[in-house]
Amino acid sequence: MGFADALAPANLLWALVGVTIGVAVGALPGIGPAPAVALLLPLTFRLDPTAALIMFAGVYYGGSSASVLLGTHASLEVNRVAPIGRFVGGTIGAVALLVAAPFVAGIAVHFGPPEYVALMAVVFATVSALAGPSLLKGAASLVIGAAIGLVGQNRLTFGMPSLFDGIDVVVVVIALFALGGTFAHLVEGTGESRFEPVRGKPVLSREDFRRSWPAWLRGTALGFPFGAKVSAYLSYRVEKRLSRNSGAIEGVAGPAAALSAASVGALLPLLAIGLPTSATAAVILTAFPSYGLQPGPQLFSESGDLVWALIASLFVGHILLLALTLSPARVRLPTIPAYGIHAGVLVFACLGAFAAGGTIAALVVLTALGLVGLLMREAGVPVAPAVVGLVLAPSAEQQLRRALASSEGDWTVLVSSPLTVTLWIVAVLVLLTPLVVALRASRRS
Amino acid sequence: MNRPPGPEQRASALLGLLMVVAGVVVLVDAARLPGSDEALGPAAAPTLIGVLLGLLGGGLLVQARGSLRTGNGKPRRLWRLTALVATLLAFAFLLPIMGFVFCAAVLFVSAALLLGAPHPARVVAYGWTLAVVVFLVFDVLIGLSLPAGPWGF
Numbered sequence: 001m002g003f004a005d006a007l008a009p010a011n012l013l014w015a016l017v018g019v020t021i022g023v024a025v026g027a028l029p030g031i032g033p034a035p036a037v038a039l040l041l042p043l044t045f046r047l048d049p050t051a052a053l054i055m056f057a058g059v060y061y062g063g064s065s066a067s068v069l070l071g072t073h074a075s076l077e078v079n080r081v082a083p084i085g086r087f088v089g090g091t092i093g094a095v096a097l098l099v100a101a102p103f104v105a106g107i108a109v110h111f112g113p114p115e116y117v118a119l120m121a122v123v124f125a126t127v128s129a130l131a132g133p134s135l136l137k138g139a140a141s142l143v144i145g146a147a148i149g150l151v152g153q154n155r156l157t158f159g160m161p162s163l164f165d166g167i168d169v170v171v172v173v174i175a176l177f178a179l180g181g182t183f184a185h186l187v188e189g190t191g192e193s194r195f196e197p198v199r200g201k202p203v204l205s206r207e208d209f210r211r212s213w214p215a216w217l218r219g220t221a222l223g224f225p226f227g228a229k230v231s232a233y234l235s236y237r238v239e240k241r242l243s244r245n246s247g248a249i250e251g252v253a254g255p256a257a258a259l260s261a262a263s264v265g266a267l268l269p270l271l272a273i274g275l276p277t278s279a280t281a282a283v284i285l286t287a288f289p290s291y292g293l294q295p296g297p298q299l300f301s302e303s304g305d306l307v308w309a310l311i312a313s314l315f316v317g318h319i320l321l322l323a324l325t326l327s328p329a330r331v332r333l334p335t336i337p338a339y340g341i342h343a344g345v346l347v348f349a350c351l352g353a354f355a356a357g358g359t360i361a362a363l364v365v366l367t368a369l370g371l372v373g374l375l376m377r378e379a380g381v382p383v384a385p386a387v388v389g390l391v392l393a394p395s396a397e398q399q400l401r402r403a404l405a406s407s408e409g410d411w412t413v414l415v416s417s418p419l420t421v422t423l424w425i426v427a428v429l430v431l432l433t434p435l436v437v438a439l440r441a442s443r444r445s
Numbered sequence: 446m447n448r449p450p451g452p453e454q455r456a457s458a459l460l461g462l463l464m465v466v467a468g469v470v471v472l473v474d475a476a477r478l479p480g481s482d483e484a485l486g487p488a489a490a491p492t493l494i495g496v497l498l499g500l501l502g503g504g505l506l507v508q509a510r511g512s513l514r515t516g517n518g519k520p521r522r523l524w525r526l527t528a529l530v531a532t533l534l535a536f537a538f539l540l541p542i543m544g545f546v547f548c549a550a551v552l553f554v555s556a557a558l559l560l561g562a563p564h565p566a567r568v569v570a571y572g573w574t575l576a577v578v579v580f581l582v583f584d585v586l587i588g589l590s591l592p593a594g595p596w597g598f
Binding site (some may be wrong): 043046136137139140143144146147150153154155156182183185186187217317337338339340342343344346347350351354355361363364366367370372373375376378379380381393396400401404405408409411 | 452453456457459460461464465467470471474475478483484485487489490491494495497498502503504505514516523525526529530533534536537538540541545549552553554556557559560561562563568571572575576579587588590591
């Protein structure tokens with residue numbers, strides 16, 4: 001049923017548009033899938049929701065793996081084993097999503113506000129602890145996002161009517177990611193640099209394949225449940241340890257599959273529970289209400305066709321992505337000089353902010369938050385937790401209020417079921433992880 | 446990561462300071478919110494976030510302490526940043542008066558030149574082309590209704 005929708009010519013086209021944009025923003029320096037989806041949001045409000053979500057998902061899985069891989073160790077190995085690794089990770093991830101999503105949604109239907117509060121605590125702990133170089137910096141980012149999320153209604157508007165409706169998520173994401181990146185580029189003075197594409201034939205030898213396939217599978221197994229940042233790192237470490245020779249090929253094949261599986265895996269909590277676990281997923285979530293969709297487990301019963309078409313599009317999209325990354329066309333793309341890319345990004349950022357806010361105030365807020373983004377980047381503070389905090393903190397407050405209203409102000413309602421207790425313990429353990437790792441590292445040295 | 450630790454520490458200290466100030470602003474704003482008989486009033490979340498902003502900002506400051514006393518590294522190109530911010534603000538205020546195409550072209554050209562583009566004439570051509578293409582695609586084709594200047598585009 002979903003495949004019929006996903007294979008409809010229009011949706012096929014949107015999947016292709018999505019992965020093309022994804023590959024482009026992934027290959028260009030300083031841009032990633034999150035600001036790309038944010039820029040597309042205000043421009044696609046009139047699109048059919050299924051088509052829009054298929055495109056956003058395409059940008060997500062098309063862009064999330066390329067950025068990290070090309071940024072760190074662009075080499076011939078990347079060109080040979082990464083595209084197929086991505087295909088393997090994404091396709092197996094899509095199968096896992098297909099099987100697990102209805103199951104998880106079936107459980108999540110019974111979740112009440114206390115369960116949601118506990119789940120959000122786990123997400124907050126995870127993004128703070130694992131997204132950045134340290135817990136302090138990750139948490140700082142999360143709280144900055146949450147503070148921006150407070151603006152609106154009668155809070156923090158300073159009597160300015162333009163702030164009464166709050167600051168649009170699109171404006172914040174474009175500012176922190178795209179403007180922050182451009183500003184950093186300006187301060188570093190690297191505008192003359194060109195992004196050199198990887199040359200060489202992406203032909204996979206039998207030897208490559210023999211060495212890659214176990215790494216692809218291990219990467220997929222790590223990526224789907226653990227998310228991009230952690231799994232890419234873990235997968236790289238695992239492959240380095242397992243391989244008897246240099247491990248260069250395995251060390252690329254594993255993370256490529258992991259990153260791809262992670263971007264598909266992030267769709268599981270997003271679709272089945274309505275909970276974003278990454279910056280891009282958070283941006284996609286904010287699109288749901290504007291299409292008249294209610295994110296959460298009821299999505300499967302209310303808009304089942306859309307969900308199945310989206311999941312089916314993952315299979316189709318990964319075939320398109322494979323064809324695209326193996327075709328010679330992509331080699332030509334990144335030869336645009338960096339100044340052109342960044343100046344163009346600024347024009348599109350202003351266009352997106354204006355389309356989202358429709359006011360001059362949105363553009364002023366965009367510039368101010370761009371400076372905050374620059375400062376965060378320079379300070380080594382990750383930006384992704386801020387986006388999760390921005391989107392999730394207001395709904396955490398709402399769920400907490402609901403939980404307390406149902407219990408007439410009794411806070412013990414938050415730990416009233418085995419599931420909530422377990423989730424709170426998980427949240428605490430995740431927060432302790434960086435401390436334990438730091439302790440072990442200091443003992444070893 | 447491969448950046449020298451000096452600038453990162455300074456930025457960290459500055460961000461920490463900014464967070465502490467923002468925390469105070471959030472707390473002051475929360476204090477004037479009306480109380481309520483609910484278990485979780487409208488001031489509860491801002492109070493928590495204000496406190497957290499202060500604590501985490503203070504943490505960043507402490508972690509980066511001493512960095513403000515050590516000498517500067519290479520001179521930073523902050524004047525370029527100031528110029529770009531001024532351009533962006535000018536874009537914001539001139540957009541309704543001068544129209545999208547003109548403002549976008551000027552924004553592209555100024556940004557590219559500030560970023561170190563080598564051929565000014567070529568950049569001007571790129572800027573106008575991009576602005577016109579964006580206007581045609583989003584205003585005419587998609588119907589986003591971008592602001593038009595006195596000359597109608």
